[in-house]
Structure formats: C-alpha cells, structure tokens
Amino acid sequence: MDYLFRDTNYIDVVRGAVETHKDIRLADGKIDAIAEGGSLSGGEVTDGRDLLLVPGFVNAHTHLGMSYFRNYADDMDLNTWLTTAIWPLEAHLTRDDIYLASLLSMAEGIMSGTTTFCDMYYHLDMVGEAAAKIGMRGLLTRGLTDIDGGGDEKLEETRMLYVSYHGRCEGRLEVAPAPHAIYTCSGLYIQQAIALAQEMDGILHTHASETVKEVEDSLASYGKTPIAYMHDLGLGDVHTIAAHCVHMTEAEMDLVNPKKFFPVYNPTSNLKLASGFTPVQQLLEKGFTVALGTDGSSSNNNQNMMEEIHLAAIVNKAVEKNPEAVSAADVLRMATINGAKALGRESEIGSIETGKRADISCFDLNSVNFTPKNNLISALCYSAQSADIRHVLIDGNFVMKDRVLTRIDIEEVRESVANKFEALLARKELDEEMRAAMEERES
Numbered sequence: 001m002d003y004l005f006r007d008t009n010y011i012d013v014v015r016g017a018v019e020t021h022k023d024i025r026l027a028d029g030k031i032d033a034i035a036e037g038g039s040l041s042g043g044e045v046t047d048g049r050d051l052l053l054v055p056g057f058v059n060a061h062t063h064l065g066m067s068y069f070r071n072y073a074d075d076m077d078l079n080t081w082l083t084t085a086i087w088p089l090e091a092h093l094t095r096d097d098i099y100l101a102s103l104l105s106m107a108e109g110i111m112s113g114t115t116t117f118c119d120m121y122y123h124l125d126m127v128g129e130a131a132a133k134i135g136m137r138g139l140l141t142r143g144l145t146d147i148d149g150g151g152d153e154k155l156e157e158t159r160m161l162y163v164s165y166h167g168r169c170e171g172r173l174e175v176a177p178a179p180h181a182i183y184t185c186s187g188l189y190i191q192q193a194i195a196l197a198q199e200m201d202g203i204l205h206t207h208a209s210e211t212v213k214e215v216e217d218s219l220a221s222y223g224k225t226p227i228a229y230m231h232d233l234g235l236g237d238v239h240t241i242a243a244h245c246v247h248m249t250e251a252e253m254d255l256v257n258p259k260k261f262f263p264v265y266n267p268t269s270n271l272k273l274a275s276g277f278t279p280v281q282q283l284l285e286k287g288f289t290v291a292l293g294t295d296g297s298s299s300n301n302n303q304n305m306m307e308e309i310h311l312a313a314i315v316n317k318a319v320e321k322n323p324e325a326v327s328a329a330d331v332l333r334m335a336t337i338n339g340a341k342a343l344g345r346e347s348e349i350g351s352i353e354t355g356k357r358a359d360i361s362c363f364d365l366n367s368v369n370f371t372p373k374n375n376l377i378s379a380l381c382y383s384a385q386s387a388d389i390r391h392v393l394i395d396g397n398f399v400m401k402d403r404v405l406t407r408i409d410i411e412e413v414r415e416s417v418a419n420k421f422e423a424l425l426a427r428k429e430l431d432e433e434m435r436a437a438m439e440e441r442e443s
Contacts, residue, residue, distance in 0.1 A: 001043070001044060001396075001397075002025070002026060002027040002028075002032070002042060002043030002044065002396075003025070003026045003043045003044050003045075003046060003393075003396065004023060004024070004025045004026075004040060004041070004042060004043040004044065004045045004046070005023070005024045005025075005026075005046050005048035005051065005053060005362075006023050006037065006038070006040075006045055006046065006047060006048055007021055007022070007023065007037035007038060007047070007048055007049050008021075008022055008023070008024060008037075008046075008048020008049065008051050008052075008053055009021075009022070009048070009051065009052050009053065009365070009376070010022060010024065010034075010052065010053035010054070010352045011052065011053070011054050011055070011332065011352070011376065011377060011380070012351070012352065013054075013055055013329075013332050013333050013336045013337050013350070013351050013352075014333075014337060014351055014353075016329035016332070016333070016377065018052075018376045018377065021036065021037035022034055022035065022036065022037055023035050023036065023037055023038065023039055023040035024048070024053060024352070025040050025042060025043055026043065026358040026360075026393070026396040027042070027043065027396070028396070029170070029357060029358055029395040029396040029397070030355060030356065030357055030358055030396065031352060031353060031354055031355065031356050031357075031358050032354070033354060034352070034353075034354055048362075050364065050365045050366050051362045051363065051364065051365060051390065051391075052362070052363040052365050052370070052376055052380075053352060053360050053361070053362055053363075054113065054332075054336070054352075054360070054361045054362075054363060054380065055336040055337070055349070055350055055351050055352055055359065055360065055361075056113065056114065056115025056116060056336075056349065056359035056360055056361055056392065056393075056394065057112070057113045057114045057115065057116075057292075057305040057309075057335045057336060057339070057361070058114070058115075058116045058117075058118075058291065058292075058335065058336060058338075058339025058340055058342070058343065058349070058350065059109055059114045059116070059117045059118065059292075059293050059294055059303065059305055059339070060118045060241065060262075060264045060291035060292060060293040060338075060339040060342045060343065061118055061120070061205075061241070061243040061244075061264040061266060061291075061293030061294075061295060062105070062117055062118065062119055062120075062293055062294050062295060062296055062303065063119065063120055063121050063295065063296030063297075063298070064101065064102040064105040064106065064117065064119045064121060064127055064130075064296075064303075065093070065097070065098040065101045065102050065105070065119075065121045065122075065123070065126075065127065066086075066090075066101065066105075066121070066296035066297050066298040067101045067102075067104045067105045067108070067296075067297040067303070067417065068093070068097065068101045068417065068420070068421050068424060069086060069089065069090075069296070069297065069298030070297040070298060070301045070302070071301055072085065072089070072298065073085030073086060073298070074272075074301070076273075077211075077213075077273065077274065078210065078211050078213075078273045078275060079211070079213060081273065081299070086298055088428070089424065089425075089428055092424055092427045092428045092431065093123075093424065095123050095126050096126075096420070097420055097424060098121065098122070098123045098126045098127065099123075099126040099127075099129060099130050100130075100413065100416050100417050100420055101417060102119070102121075102126065102127045102130040102131075103130040103133060103134060103408065103413050104413055104414065104417050105297060105303045106130060106131065106134045106136050106303075107134065107405055107408060107410050107413060108297075108302060108303040108304065109136070109294075109303045109305065110134065110136065110392050110399055110400050110405065111386055111389070111392075111400060111403075111405070112303065112304040112305045112306045112307075112386040112389070113305055113306060113361035113386065113389050113392060114136075114303070114305045115136065115137055115349070115359040115360075115361070115392065115393075115394045115399075116136070116137040116138060116139075116339070116340070116343065116345070116349060116359065117131075117136060117137075117138040117139070118138070118139040118141065118205060118241060118264075118293070118339075118342070118343055119138060119139070119140060119141060120141045120142075120143045120178045120180070120205055120243075121142075121143055122142060122143055122154075124140040124141075124142050124161050124165070124175070125161060125164065125165065127140055128140055128161075128164075128165045128168065128173055131169065131172070131173060132168070132169050132173070133407065133408060134399065134405070134407050134408055135172075135394050135395070135397060135399045135407050136172070136394060136399070137172040137173070137349065137357075137359065137394060137395075138172070138173055138174075139173075139174050139175070139176060139203070139205070139343050140161060140165060140173060140174070140175050140176075141175070141176045141177065141178035141205040141241075142154065142157060142158040142161055142175075142177060142178055143178050143180050144158065144177055144178055144179045144180060144185065144189070144193050145179075145180050145184040145185055145189075146184075146185055146186055146189040147183075147184050147185070147186070148184075151186075151189050151192075155177070155192060155193070155196055158175070158177045158196060159196070159199075161175050162175040162200055166200070166201075170395065172394075172395065174201070174203075174343075174345075175200065176197060176200060176201065176203040176204060176205055176241075177193045177196045177197050177200070177204055177205075178193075178204070178205040178206060179193040179194075179204070179206050180206070180207060181206065181207040181208070181210070181214070182214070182218060182226050182229060182230060183214060183217065187222075187229075187233055190230060190233050190234075190235075191233050191234055194233065194234045194235060194237060194238055195234075197238045198237065198238060201344065202238050202239050203238065203239045203240075203241065203343075203344055204235070204238045204239070204240050204241070205240075205241040205243070206230070206240065206241070206242060206243065207242075207243045207244055208226055208227050208230065208242040208243065208244060208245055208248070208263075209225065209226045209227055209244065209245050209246060209247040209248050209252075210243070210244040210246055210247075210270075210275055211246070211247070211273075211275050211276070212247060212276070214226055214247075215247050225247075225249055225251075225252055227242070227245070227248055227249075227252040227255070227256065228251070228252055228255060231252075231255055231256055235256075235261075236256060236257060236260065236261075238260070239260050239262070239344055240256075240260060240261050240262065241262050241264060241291075241342050241343065242261060242262060242263050242264065243264045243266065243293065243295070244263075244264070244266055244269075244270065244275065244278065245263040245264070245265075245278055245279075245283070246270055246275045246276040246277065246278045247276060248263065248278070248279065248283070250282070253282070253283065253286045253288070254286075258286065258287045258288045258289070261288070262288070262289055262290075262291055262338075262341065262342035263278070263283055263288055263290050263291070264290075264291045264292065264293045264342060265278050265280055265290055265291070265292050265293070265312060265334065266278075266292075266293050266294065266295040266308070267308060267311040267312050267315055268294065268295070268300045268307060268308060268311055269294070269295035269296075269299040269300050271311070271315070272299060272300070272301075273299055277315070277316075277319045280312070280316050280325075280326050281316055281319075281320050281322075281325045281326055284326070284330060289338045289341045289342065290334050290338060291334055291335075291338045291339040291341070291342040292305070292308050292309065292312060292331070292334040292335045292338070292339060293308070293339075294307075294308055304386055305335060306384065306385060306386045308335070309331055309332070309335050309380065309381050310381060310382065312326065312331045312334060312335075312381075313326065313327075313328050313331040313381040313382060314382070328375075328377050328378050328380070328381040328382065329377055331381050332377060332380060332381060336350050336351065337350035337351050338350075357394075357395055357396075358393055358394075358395060358396035359393065359394050359395070360392070360393045361389050361391070361392050361393075362389065362390050362391040362392070362393075363380070363384060363388050363389055363390065364388050364389075364390045367384070367385075367387075367388040369383040369384045369385055369388055370383070370384065370388065387403075389403075390402060390403065
C-alpha cells in the first residue's frame with residue numbers, strides 16, 4: 001500500500017539538518033517523492049505535523065539469538081563471562097530457541113527504531129525465518145570458529161546459507177561470513193573466511209581489538225596487534241565490518257583502508273564489560289565511517305538503539321574532555337547512513353532520500369522529551385526515548401503502528417521465550433549431572 005505523510009518533518013542525516021513542512025510519499029516500498037507540504041497527493045494520508053521522520057536505525061553489530069541470556073551472567077570480564085557462563089549454556093540452545101530469541105530481539109529493535117541488523121550467530125537460517133516473519137532487513141553472518149573443531153562444516157554451512165537466504169524477502173536479507181575473532185580462529189581459518197567472503201559479495205564481519213587481553217595475547221603470539229595481524233592475513237582485501245575496535249592503535253588506523261574497514265562502536269557493551277573506550281573521535285578524524293551497534297542482549301543487556309545513541313553522544317565528550325567531541329549529528333549518522341555504508345547498503349537505506357527504501361521511524365513531537373521543540377537532532381540523541389517512536393516502516397510497510405507490532409503477537413513471543421529458557425536451564429543441569437556421574441564412575 002502507498003502512503004503520504006503530509007506537512008511533516010524529517011532529518012536529513014547526511015547534512016545534519018531538519019527539514020520541516022514537507023510531503024513525503026511512499027510507493028512500492030520506496031520513498032517516491034519529497035516536496036513542499038500540501039503539494040503531493042496519492043496514497044493513504046497521515047497528518048505529519050506532529051511527527052519527526054528519521055531513517056530507520058541500522059544495528060551494525062549484534063547477536064540476536066542471545067536474548068535468552070539477558071541478565072543471566074553479569075559483572076564479569078569478557079573472557080570469564082564467555083568461558084564460564086555464556087558458552088556452556090549456549091551449547092544447549094536448539095534451533096527453535098534461536099528462532100524465538102532472535103524474534104524477541106528483533107521486536108525489541110523495531111520498538112526502538114531499528115529497521116536493519118547485522119547479526120553474528122549460528123543457525124542463521126532460523127534468524128532469517130524470524131526476520132521474514134517480522135519483516136526486518138538484515139545481514140546474516142555465520143559466526144565462524146575452528147578452535148572447537150568443525151571449522152570446515154561451518155564454512156560449508158555459510159555457503160549453503162548464502163545460496164538459500166541471500167536476496168530473500170524481496171532483497172531484505174543478505175549473507176556474509178563472520179570469523180569470530182583471532183582468539184577463536186586460527187590464522188589459516190581467517191584466511192579461508194576471507195576467501196569465502198570474496199566468493200560471495202566481498203563483505204566480512206568480525207570482532208576486533210575488543211579487550212586489552214586480546215591485544216596482549218596477540219602481541220605475545222604473533223608479535224602484532226590484532227588488526228595488524230588480520231590485515232597481514234588478507235583482511236585488507238575485503239569490506240570489513242569490525243565490531244568494537246576498542247583498542248585500535250593509531251598505527252592500525254594508518255594501516256587499514258578507511259574505505260574498506262568499518263569500525264562498529266558498541267558503547268553499552270564496552271562499558272559494562274569494562275573493555276575500555278573506543279577512540280571514536282580519532283577514528284572520525286582519520287576518515288573512518290564509524291557505525292553503531294548494541295552487541296548481544298547478554299552483554300548489553302538489550303537491543304535498544306536509542307540507548308546506544310544516547311551513550312555514544314555523551315561518553316566521548318568525557319573521554320576526550322571536550323564537549324564538542326562526537327556531536328549529536330555525528331552519532332545520528334553512525335546509527336543510520338554510516339551503518340548502511342558498513343553493511344554495503346547505502347544506495348538503498350540509511351537516509352530519507354527519493355528512491356531509497358522506505359525504512360523510517362516516526363517520532364511523536366508531542367512527547368515531553370521533545371518539548372519545547374528546540375534542536376530536534378539534539379533531542380533525538382540527548383532526551384528522546386524509544387517510547388517516543390509512534391510508527392516504524394520497513395520497505396514502506398508498517399511493522400509497528402501506534403506502538404503496536406503489526407506482524408507478531410509480542411506477548412506470545414515473550415511467554416514462549418520465558419518457557420523455553422526454563423527448558424534450556426533444565427537441559428544444561430541434566431547434562432552437568434550426567435557428566436558428573438560419568439566422571440565419578442571413571443574415577
């Protein structure tokens with residue numbers, strides 16, 4: 001169905017400007033026309049005078065299937081958190097678990113203005129099915145590791161995922177490989193993942209320089225920092241979505257190509273895990289296109305892009321001791337057009353422009369958080385909340401209207417996840433009891 005937002009307001013994120021009293025017509029899933037208020041006709045009309053239209057947010061790094069682990073294991077460093085809490089429970093996830101957990105994460109994302117995600121996990125076909133159900137746009141990246149065995153099978157699984165899901169849902173879904181990190185992948189395996197990316201669309205997703213331990217271990221093992229090590233393995237030959245980059249050095253910034261290397265800033269996760277502070281201002285000054293992501297709900301602990309925007313807009317000012325560092329307009333670009341560039345989709349999404357896909361969030365300007373109506377870009381970053389989002393459209397279709405998700409019953413999903421998590425804990429407990437019994441018999 002076609003829609004017309006009459007006499008509305010929108011943010012031009014490329015220029016960092018607010019446009020007022022405009023008609024915006026959506027047709028065939030795209031932004032068909034933008035003109036002066038009252039000059040367009042056609043489609044179902046929405047009075048846009050009290051709305052602010054913003055490009056749908058791009059969550060450029062997440063683990064959607066980890067919503068089961070929200071508030072399960074906290075107040076730990078990354079290595080302890082992964083090895084003692086997350087990986088042992090994660091091993092008992094089923095395909096159905098990942099479908100439901102991902103669907104819950106997507107619902108949460110939409111309710112905070114997210115229309116596109118970049119997910120790193122496994123059983124990505126189930127993530128694809130969840131995206132098809134709820135109507136989201138996403139890049140499915142199979143997390144690849146070989147230190148735990150099965151590396152070749154995971155590469156083949158990624159190839160099959162590409163065949164089955166790349167371009168599905170009218171082009172909303174795409175597929176890329178994702179070598180997890182240098183501490184879970186051998187050098188040869190990273191090279192194989194890079195080669196696989198080149199077989200596909202040339203895009204690769206990875207974690208990079210997230211913690212001090214990762215950097216110290218890399219220097220001890222390879223005599224190089226993590227990004228320099230991966231670059232020497234061939235990372236510079238592909239378009240790289242690099243999550244975290246907390247401890248990226250200036251030498252690494254000068255080594256990699258900013259037109260091919262896209263750092264993804266994850267402020268909540270980095271703060272909560274005490275990983276450190278990504279040098280965002282320096283990256284921007286060096287010409288990097290910095291994107292924004294939530295990371296998974298186990299380390300965030302939510303998928304709320306409005307919270308990431310708020311944190312990104314304030315933390316760096318304190319880190320740099322400069323109130324002008326990383327402006328509100330910078331952060332809004334990170335959450336929209338920069339995320340689109342990181343995913344290689346800037347020709348389709350990331351800004352409100354004629355011809356682009358109609359992925360749009362509509363904020364209620366009558367909210368207390370927008371009162372009085374001063375600088376609306378500042379309002380989005382410093383005062384607005386997810387509850388201020390009235391509607392969300394993806395491909396010109398309402399996936400949320402008047403704060404109600406249109407394609408799923410959120411209460412049904414929530415209850416299913418709660419019940420499935422109890423079953424997951426029971427499987428883990430039973431497995432541990434069986435292991436303990438076996439060890440006792442063997443001894």
